[in-house]
Amino acid sequence: MAVNKNKNFLTPGDELLFLPLGGSGEIGMNVNLYGCRGKWVMVDLGMTFADPSYPGVDLILPDLSFIEERREDLLGIVITHGHEDHIGAIPYLAADLGVPIYATPFTAGLIRGKLEEEGLTKEVKLHVIPMGGSMTLGDFKFSYAAMAHSIPEGNGLIIETPHGRIFHTGDWKLDDQPQMGTPSTPEQMRALGDSGVLAMIGDSTNVFNAKASGSEAGVRDGLLEVIRNRKTGRVLVTTFASNAARLHTLGQVALQVGRQVCVVGRSMDRILGVARATGYLKDFPPILSFDQAARLDPSKLLIICTGAQGEPAAALSRIASGSHQHLKLERGDCVIYSSKEIPGNELSIGIVQNALATRGVEVITERQAHVHVSGHPGKPELEAMYGWVRPEIAIPVHGERRHLEAHAKLALDIGVPRAMVPTNGNVIRLAPNGPKLIGNEKVGRLVLDGDVILPADGSTMLSRRRIMHNGYMSATVVLNGSGKLAAKPAIMAQGVPVEEDATEFIAECSEAAAQAVRNGDSRNPEKFSESIRVAVRRVARDWTGKKPVTDVQIVRV
Template sequence: MADEELLFLPLGGAGEIGMNLNLYGYGKPGKPTWMMVDLGITFGDGTHPGVDVIMPDPAYIEKHKEDLAGIVLTHAHEDHLGAVPYLWERFGCPIYATPFTVSIVQRKLAEVNLLDIVPIVEVSLNGTFQVGPFEIDLITLTHSIPEPNGMAIRTPLGTVLHTGDWKLDPDPVIGEPYDMPALRKLGDDGVLAIVCDSTNVFTKGTSGSEGDIFESMKQVVEGCEGRVVVTCFASNVARLDTISRVAKAVGRDVVLAGRSFWRMIDAAKENGYLQDAPTFLDEDYFGDIPKDKVLLICTGSQGEPRAALSRIAADEHPRIYLNENDTVIFSSRQIPGNEVSIGRLQNRLVRRGINIVTDKDEFVHVSGHPARDELLEMYQAVKPQISIPVHGEIRHLTEHAKLARSAQVKEAIVNENGGMIRIAPGPACVIEQVPSGRLALEGGRVVPLDGELVRGRARALWNGSATITMVIDKVGNVKGDPILTTHGLLEPDDCDFEDDILDAAEDAVERLSKKDLRKDDIVAEAVRMAVRRYCRATFNKNAVTTVHLVRV
C-alpha cells in the first residue's frame, strides 16, 4: 500500500458549472486503475455560433482506456450523463447507475443505436458495488431529479465522499429523503476527503424545500384569469409533480410542450414515480381547452431559441398561442450566462401584454443545490480531512474552500479542470496538469471546440466572408470578369466597393512573375491576400476569403 496512491482528476465541472467528468485513480504511480464519475454536457451560450452542445474532451483518459474500469453516473441530469451517447465508444467500459438513471441513459443510447452494445450495470438504491479497486457505497441524497446518489468511495488509502448534485430537502416530493444517518456513520468511520458541489456557496441559509412550493404556486395560478404557462427544466421531475398537483387543485388541465418532458415522465413512471400525478395531455389538445382551464408546462426557461417558449413568445409555435393577459411563470433559476437571452425572451412576452412571474416576484422555485447552511451541515456530519470543491466557477470553488476551513477541515484545495490531485499518501496537492479541452456536437459529429470548423464559423460571423472566382489561361492572363460573392460584408448596392475588391484581385495577378503565374497555389494566395488587405483597410474586417481559381 505504501507504493500506491489515490488520485482525483476533473476534466469537466471544476472551474465551471456543468459538463462534469471526474476521474479517480488508484494504484502504483504512473499506472493507476481509473474510475470515471459522470460524463456530462453543457449547452451553447451563443459564443460559438451553431454549437448547441459542448462536452469535455476526454483525450487524457482515452489514452489510458485500458486502465478505465468503469463509468459511474451519479444521477440523470444532462450535465452528468449527456455526453455518454457521444463519447462512450472512446472507452468501451461498463456503466453503473441506479434504475431511474438507467432508464434515461438507455433512451439516449437507443437514439444512437448503442443500446444493445453498451454494458449497463443497474445498481440498487443504497447499493454497494465494486469498480476495479474501488468499493462504492451509494448514499441517498436529495436533488431536483429522482435518485441523486452520493458515493462513498472506499480504498485502502481512505474513503472519499463524492456528493454529486445534492441538497438537504426535508420534504423532497419525489423519492426518498436524504440519508443523514448514513452520512453521520460515514463520518464516524472516517472520511479522508469530500468532493463536493459548490453551486450555491454564496447563498445564505438553506436552499428551501420542494414541498413548500405547492401552496405558493397554487396562489399564483389561482390569481391568473387567462392561460397559464409554467416553464421549468424538463429534468426537474419533482417540479413536474408539484405543478401538476397545483393544476388539479385549481381545476386546470395540464398540457406538455417539449419532447424531453415526455421522455422524463415515461422514465419516472417506469420506476414508480409520478404514479399519482394527474394525466398529462399532449400539446395537440391545447387549443381545445378553455383558456381559464389550461396550464401548459413547457421548456425554454433559459431563453433557448429553439425551445417551445421562445417559439410561443414569437407567435411561431404551430399549436400553442398566448394572448394579452395570459401568464408565464418562470419556475427555474437563471443560469449564469443566460441573462441576456432570458431578458430578451421576457421582453418579448411583456411587449405582447403577457404577464410574467419569476422567483423574484413570487415563491415559485427552489434550487436543487445546497446553500451555505446545508454545506456546513454536511461537513459537520462527514468530518472530512480534505475538501475538494467542484461544480462551480473559480469564485465558487474559492469561497467553498474558505467555508470548509471555517468548518475545521484541515486541507481545502482549489483546483480546476486538468489539475491532478494526489489525495493520498501525504498532504493532498496538485501534482500534474493534464490537457482538458472541450468538444462540440456539430452536425452529428464531435469536433474540437477550438478547431478550424468552429473557429472558422466564428471568424465568418464577426468578419464576414468573400469568395472570388477567377478564370485564367495557361500563362496567367485573366479571362473575363472575376465574380465576387460576399456574406456579411457588403450591402446589396455597394457596387463601388465590389469593383474595388475585384480590381485589387486583378492587380495582384498582374504583379506576379511569369513563373509564379503558372502556379495555381501562388496565384490563389496572392488574390486572397489582396482581398483580405483591402477589407482590413476599408472595413476594418479580417474577412474570411476563399479563391476559386479556374485554369483554362
C-alpha cells in the same frame, strides 16, 4: 502508477489519485476520475451547452484523451444522477471507452433512452443498481447515498478504497419536506463521518448563498397561491424538464385549483415517461392533447413546458413568438418561470419575456413570488454537511473558480484540516500525505458540430468564428494559356457590411484582383494566389474596417 512518463509519481499501489477532466472551474460537463493501484474509475460523464462563441454548435463535450489512452485501465463509469451535465456526453463518448456504466433505475432509464436514440445499446453495457445499492470495481467499492436534488434519484457516492473513504456528494441540497424520494438523514451522514472520511469532493454551486436553498414543499405553497389567484386566462409554467419533483408539484397544484394539464416539450415527455416507468409520478393528472387544450376554457388550463432558459427551439420560445403549431397565449394569460436564470442565458430569456409582454402576457419569476428553489446547497447546508461528515480533506468541485475558492475557505474556516482547489487536468494525490498536486494532464473541450465531434479550438471553429465576425469573400480568376486574364475577376461577398454600395465595392475588389494578376507571376501558384487574396482583402478593409476570410480560385483555360 505512471500517469505521465515525464513526471515522478509514486509506484503502483502507493497512492489514491483524483483527476477532474470537467466540472472544476466551470458549472457543467462534470467528469471526475479516481485512480488506485494502476486502475481508474470515472464518476459522471456530462456535457454543457454552447454559448455564442461556438457558432452553429449546441453541445460541448469533454476531451477524454487522458483516459482514452489508458482505456484498458478504466474499470467503469459510475453515474450520480440524470442531469445533462452529468450524463449528456454518454451517447457520444462512452462507446469509445468500452467500459460498463452503473446507475440507479431512473437515471439508467434516461441513459438507456439516449443509447437507443444513437443505436448504442449493444456497444455500451448499462448496469442498474438499486437505490442504496453498491458494487465493487477493482479496489473501489461504491455505495449509493440518496441526496435531495431537483431530479429523482440524486445520489452521493461513498467510495471505499485501500487508502481511505471518499464521499463524492454529487449535486445535492437539504430538504426536510422532499416531494419525491427519501434522502439520507443527518443521522446517516453522521454515521458516515463516524466511520472516517478521508476526502469529501463536493458541490460548490451555491456557496455564495447565505441562506439554505429551501424545500420543494415551500415552492408548492408558492405556486398554489399564485395559480389559485388567477381566476381567468391560461397559466403556463416553464421549468427544467428534468425537475420531476417540480412536475409532481405542478400536477398536485393543478388538481387542487381545478385546472387540467397540458405538457409541451419532447424532453418533458421523456422525463415523464421514464419517471412513470420507474415508479414515480404515478398520481400525475391525465395529460390533455393539444387539440383538447385548445378547446378548453382558458381558466381551466395549466400548461407545463420547456424553454425556461430561452432556448430558441424550445416550446416556450415558439409559443411566445406565436409560431407554435398548436398552442397560443394572449392578453390576460400568465407565464410563471419556476426555474433559475442560469448565468449567460439572460439575453435569450429576456428576448422571450419581451415577446410575451408584447402579447400582453404577465410574466412571474422567482423575483416576484416563491415559485422556485435551487437543487444545490447554500452556505448553511454546506456547513451542516461538513459538521456531519467531518472529512480530513475538502476538494470543492462543480463550480467556477470563485465558487471553488469560497468553498475551500468555508471548509477550512469550520475546521476541515486540509483543502485543495482543483482545476480540470490537475492530478491530485489524496493519499498518502495528501492533498498534493503531483501533475497536470491534457484537458479541453470538444464540440458536437452536426454529427461530427471536433476540437473546440480547432481549425473548423476558428474559421467559423472569423467568418461570423468578419464575413467571407472569394475571388475567381480565369487565366489563358499564357497566364493572362481571360475574363474579369469574379468577386463574391457574404456577410461583409456593404449594402447600398455593393456594386461599386465589388467592382473595386475585381480591379484590385486584376491588378494583382498583372503584377504577379502565375508560375509561382502559391505566391500568386496570396497576392490576389491580400489585394482583395485590403479593399474590403479600406471600405469596412473588417478583414473578411478570403479565398482565391485560379482557373486556367
